[in-house]
Amino acid sequence: MKLVFATHNQNKFNEVKLLLPKTIELLSLTDINCHEEIPETADTISGNAILKVEFIKDKYGLDCFADDTGLEVTSLNYEPGVYSARYAGEPSDSEANMKKLLEKLAGKKDRSACFKTVIALSYNEVDVLFEGLCEGTITKTKRGEKGFGYDPIFLPNGKIQTFAEMSLEEKSEIGHRGKAMRQLISYFS
Template sequence: MKICFASHNANKVKELNQLMPDDIQIIGLDELQITEDIQETGKTLEENSLIKARYVYDKHRLPVLADDSGLLVTTLNGEPGVYSARYAGLEKDDNKNMDLLLSNLKGKTDKSAEFQTVITFIDSEGDTHQFKGHVEGEIITEKRGTNGFGYDPIFMPKGYDKTFAELSSEVKNRISHRAKAIQKLLEHLHHVSQ
């Protein structure tokens, strides 16, 4: 089965394909020559995820999944949250986002945070399903590691002494917020295929 992933982010497409069984192939918007930049106008991760999935499904009638993820820092009242990708500006620059977050955390003792993901799946019949995943951890004060993307170099998951960007893909794909949401999606797909 081919499922369109409503994203132009090649890193996320690659990560999702690593999480999928052999009979499911994830294809990104670029592979389908879908060039539109889907506006994320929702106020929650659930809304943004649904907006992206619905946009692609309504235009192309393909099974589609979309995610919206956010980093929620406790002492910053859940910031950057739904604005994680564009925290430091519309250009979605990972380094500027991390620099702004670290600057906003200066002088704060509580560095606890969690990543959340909401995945929306619209099947070939047009039925909508949402799946959530989260992972707790803390923000460290310097960037470490070269794997991953986004805030991975400054997020250390609970129970580990390495950032997401220092962990192997195998470990990250087992414990991450996205992996947990995808696991729920796969359980759903397995259930409906019975």
């Protein structure tokens, strides 16, 4: 079976490929010659995942899935949420996003947060959504060199390492994207 993962983010692609069984051949947007940026103009995380899937279905007619992920910080009224990738403005910049988030959290006691991933799947003309959540807290400083996005400042509940200090396998085991992907995989079982 072949499935397109509608992302230009190589880190996400590698994380997802690691989780998929060998019976599923994962294709990237580059593999299908899609080099344009797919618009993410919805006001919800699930809405953005659906937009990406609809774009690939309409333009290429291929079975595909897409994800959108947001970090929701309780004391910031669940910011940055759907705007996580561009929290500090355009262009998307992880360092600037983390800096802005840490500045907004300065002096706040409640640093609880939740990573949320929604995966939209379109397969054999059926559309399905899967959601994965990972609760944690935002650290006061960046820790670790692995991962991407907010990983250096996100400490999952019950863990002593940030996502950026974990191996890809460890992160996938407990993380939001891994949880959503396991639902997708079980859909095909």
